[in-house]
Amino acid sequence: MSVPDAGTSTSATDGGTATATVTVKVKATEPAKVAVPPAHYWEYPGLNLYFTAGTGGKKDDVRVDDAGAKKFKLKADTPVEYIKELQTDLIALGYLAKTSKELYGLYGGQTARAVTRFQRHAKRVYRMIGDKPDDVDAKDVFAGSSDGVCKADTAQEVRKWIEKKWVLPLGRIPLRLLNVPGVKKTKDCNPTVREDVADEWEKIVKDVADKGGTLEGQYGDCLRDVSVVSSGSSTRSLHFLARAIDLDQSKCNGRKGPYFILPLGGDPPGLPGDGKQTQPGWKILCRTEKQDGTQGTLYDTKPECWAQYGKAGVLDFDRYPLPKGYYLDLTNEIQSSGKFNRIRSRKDWKTNSKSQEWWHFQFIEGLDADTTLEDELELIGISEETLRSKGQSDADMDVIVKKECLWTGA
Numbered sequence: 465m466s467v468p469d470a471g472t473s474t475s476a477t478d479g480g481t482a483t484a485t486v487t488v489k490v491k492a493t494e495p496a497k498v499a500v501p502p503a504h505y506w507e508y509p510g511l512n513l514y515f516t517a518g519t520g521g522k523k524d525d526v527r528v529d530d531a532g533a534k535k536f537k538l539k540a541d542t543p544v545e546y547i548k549e550l551q552t553d554l555i556a557l558g559y560l561a562k563t564s565k566e567l568y569g570l571y572g573g574q575t576a577r578a579v580t581r582f583q584r585h586a587k588r589v590y591r592m593i594g595d596k597p598d599d600v601d602a603k604d605v606f607a608g609s610s611d612g613v614c615k616a617d618t619a620q621e622v623r624k625w626i627e628k629k630w631v632l633p634l635g636r637i638p639l640r641l642l643n644v645p646g647v648k649k650t651k652d653c654n655p656t657v658r659e660d661v662a663d664e665w666e667k668i669v670k671d672v673a674d675k676g677g678t679l680e681g682q683y684g685d686c687l688r689d690v691s692v693v694s695s696g697s698s699t700r701s702l703h704f705l706a707r708a709i710d711l712d713q714s715k716c717n718g719r720k721g722p723y724f725i726l727p728l729g730g731d732p733p734g735l736p737g738d739g740k741q742t743q744p745g746w747k748i749l750c751r752t753e754k755q756d757g758t759q760g761t762l763y764d765t766k767p768e769c770w771a772q773y774g775k776a777g778v779l780d781f782d783r784y785p786l787p788k789g790y791y792l793d794l795t796n797e798i799q800s801s802g803k804f805n806r807i808r809s810r811k812d813w814k815t816n817s818k819s820q821e822w823w824h825f826q827f828i829e830g831l832d833a834d835t836t837l838e839d840e841l842e843l844i845g846i847s848e849e850t851l852r853s854k855g856q857s858d859a860d861m862d863v864i865v866k867k868e869c870l871w872t873g874a
């Protein structure tokens with residue numbers, strides 16, 4: 465179908481009943497208005513595809529095009545095959561499953577979710593053609609909202625991706641092994657992190673070494689493999705996202721150091737602190753190699769340190785005064801760039817040393833306010849298909865990292 469050349473075309477914006485009107489000269493009569501929708505969804509300025517989930521016994525509010533009307537025996541409220549065309553594009557880009565029950569022509573929850581994911585991704589700089597990066601400048605990202613509503617701006621962006629041959633950026637961020645002395649891959653530790661995380665972390669390790677401290681291994685947990693997650697269990701830890709590193713806990717053993725831990729760091733930034741150390745963040749002091757005053761800061765007030773290991777179940781286990789000497793504030797060294805942060809202890813930290821979490825640091829760069837677990841897992845090469853095969857639901861995958869994953873500890 466094509467729009468006649470003659471006459472003026474105006475677009476209707478009447479909330480979803482997608483029609484364009486064209487003024488056509490009809491012989492010897494007044495101009496008559498004939499509804500002629502453009503052939504393709506991206507050509508229609510008044511496009512407004514949306515979905516509202518029904519609650520309280522109400523039916524879902526879906527959109528239906530001519531293809532959907534035939535397939536699902538519903539009344540069309542969207543002309544031509546706009547929804548079918550959009551769904552075809554979303555499948556090509558990797559945002560809608562070929563097995564979706566809404567194919568073709570029904571704009572329901574699955575299609576709206578695919579649109580939301582696409583919009584969120586289009587707002588980032590990451591782009592890929594096949595498996596090759598083709599990122600855009602920050603000024604060129606999609607400026608619309610990520611609300612699952614497909615209006616003209618989203619339609620234009622979808623078509624831009626199709627024309628540029630961009631696809632969902634699966635595996636856009638490479639992973640690699642940390643190159644840190646003493647850190648090696650074993651059955652208990654996979655020191656694989658995102659390339660950007662490794663680059664930043666290795667810089668910190670070097671700076672700390674130059675100042676007489678140490679961040680050498682062997683490390684604890686680093687990468688946790690989603691593929692071994694048992695069905696439905698949580699992936700709400702930045703270890704799954706290749707963003708977290710657990711320091712060497714043995715360096716805080718037996719009162720010998722070189723690490724000494726103090727729950728004096730208060731609550732980590734962003735947390736509502738109660739000032740009572742309910743779930744404190746830790747200050748890690750590292751005894752410097754030289755103790756002649758050329759490295760570190762002198763601590764002679766003997767603040768109280770906590771033991772790494774205590775007798776399980778004993779309240780307020782082993783504490784002792786910090787030996788007088790020169791120390792480097794490791795927490796500060798790691799957090800000063802703002803790219804890494806610590807997490808808080810779990811509530812039972814006073815009786816369960818595994819809950820102290822002083823050793824856990826995570827990379828927090830590049831997380832938007834609405835970045836989801838799935839967004840992040842896709843960036844490191846784990847597809848939605850894989851996640852679903854591991855029992856992850858939409859709700860699991862749609863967890864907002866900044867809201868629910870930064871402080872839980874793990």
Ligand SMILES: [Zn+2]
Binds near residue numbers: 824
């Ligand atoms: Zn950890």
